[in-house]
Amino acid sequence: MSTAQTADRTIFERRESEVRSYCRSFDTVFTSASGSTLTDTEGREYTDFLAGCSSLNYGHNDPDMKSALVDHITGDGLTHGLDMYTDTKADFLRAFDEIILKPRGMDHKVMMVGPTGTNAVEAAIKLARKTTGRKNVIAFTNGFHGMTLGALALTGNAGKRGGAGGVSLNDTTHLPYEGSLGDVDTLELAREMLRNGSSGIDAPAAFIVEPVQGEGGLNAASKEWLQGIAALAKELGALLIIDDIQAGIGRTGSFFSTEDFGFEPDMITLAKSFSGMGLPFAALLLKPELDIWKPAEHNGTFRGNTHAFVTARVALEKFWKDDSFAKEVAEKSDLLEKRLTEIARHIPGAYVKGRGMMRGIDVGSGELAAHICADAFDKGLIIETSGAEDEVVKVLAPLTTPLAQFKAGLDTLEDAVSASLSLKIAAE
Structure with a gap:
């Protein structure tokens, strides 16, 4: 229930660091959540098209997960166990082995790392350097891999890199992602640069790539381009690290975002929705x-x-x-692509980006995208932007969102686009 104390936001301004961000876009105090719906102190409900930045692919407080967790807690199950053997870890590993790894013919080991995605990335590049004896890691423009210094060195965004405060972010070479240079064949460019002994690029320990760049603007690499990168890594004696932190766990349709792409990554980083319920959990395969x-x-x-x-x-x-869940996701993905394409037609020059349930509209302007998301929030829809200039309106709805609510949320987005365009035209 709402109280004056819980609704009062001054405590955040007075005591929380200025680094806070999402709360500046969604300026209310949330108190509860279920499925794809968030509720604030005033009892107002919001449809969630953010899903904890893809940490809640199965929605908020899934009843089966919640029940199992409550039973574990009330039964005095371990709260913390370092990396000791526990019954819960054994049960998880057996399930992961039988349900995910074996059916896909994968023999990967599971390395438990710190609780966030950047920890998995740090472990991956550390291991790549350890096993190959090389330092250089190839990353790609618009990539985002985390905010700790090693992962930040792989990240392209200037604003995020600026948070390093002048610390050198080195031992990394950034090459252009597919499509980032217009009609230029970036795969062939990478081949020529890395095969040329006079290019100045040191032999790489690894390539790290997001099959769909979440924070970078929903750039989706093609199967052919990723196959080419995998082959190039193998040719050069480098490891291939697939960053599936945001694109994995069903977000692009399959559990891993590169299933059936014809190559097997040496390492895969997982986090965000890996816990199923938004709990901190990351691992390196x-x-x-x-x-x-x-x-x-x-x-x-x-x-x-x-x-x-x-x-x-x-x-x-x-x-x-x-495969029933994957089929449901595929159906919603088709609907999402169709509706976003229709909405994009209202905006001059706009186009749809992404893959699966990881899609958005590049509206060509960070200012316009911000207006759209702000108006959507006023109308009861939580949605964010992404891209180098925050120019992409990004849909990350929980994969379990009921179809009626999903359609209603897209209607709200369309209304927000229309309202924002009207304001833009009036201002001009």
């Missing part, structure tokens, strides 16, 4: 021959989240034992 770590050579107090093991297991058993 690595081929067995790369698992050369000595005990505790890479560690952390929170390497593995006991509560997340509980909910992640339930998510696997509930959504991934057969």
Whole structure:
């Protein structure tokens, strides 16, 4: 229930760091959430098209995950176990092995890292350098891989890199992502640069790539381009790291975003929706021959989240034992692409980007995109922007969003676009 104390936002301004961001766009105090709906202190409901930046692919408070977690807690199940053996970890690993890895012919080991995606990225590049004896890592323009210094060195956005405060972000080469240079064949460019002994690019330890760039503006690499990058990495004796932190766990339709692409990554970083319920949980999948770590050579107090093991297991058993969930996601993906294409026609020069349930509209202007998202919020829809200039209106609805609510949310987005365009025209 709303109280004057819970509704009062001055405590945030007085005590919370200026680094806070999402609350500046969604200026209300949320108190509860269920499925794809958030509720604030005034009892107003909002449809969630943000999903914790793809950390809530199965929605808020899934009843089966919640029930299992409550049972675990009330039964005095472990809250924290470092990386000790626990029943919950064993159950999760068995489920992950039987439901995800074996059906896909994957023999990857599961490395528990710190609780966030950037921890998985740090472990991946650390291991790549350790196994190859090389320093250089190839990343791509518009990529985002995390905010800790190693991962930040791989990240392209100037604003985020500026947070390093002048610290050198090195041992990384940034090459152009597919489509980033217009008609230029960026795969052939990468081949020529990396095969040329006078290019000045050191032999790489690894390539790290997002199959769909979430923060970079929903740029989606083609199967052919990714196959080419995989082949180039192999040719050069480098490892291929697929960053599936935002694009994985069903967001693009399949559990991994590059399933059936014809190559097997050496490593895959996972986080965000890996826990199933928004609990912090990240891991690095690595081929067995790369698992050369000595005990505790890479560690952390929170390497593995006991509560997340509980909910992640339930998510696997509930959504991934057969292909019914993937088929539902595919149907919603088709609807999303169709509706966004229709909405984009109202905006001169706008076009749809992304893949699966990770799509958006490039409206050509960060200012216009911000207006659209702000008006959508006023109308009860939570949605954000992405891209180098925040020019993309980005839809990351929970994959479980009921069809009627999903359609209504897209109607709200269309209304917000119309209202923002009217204001823009009036201002001109």
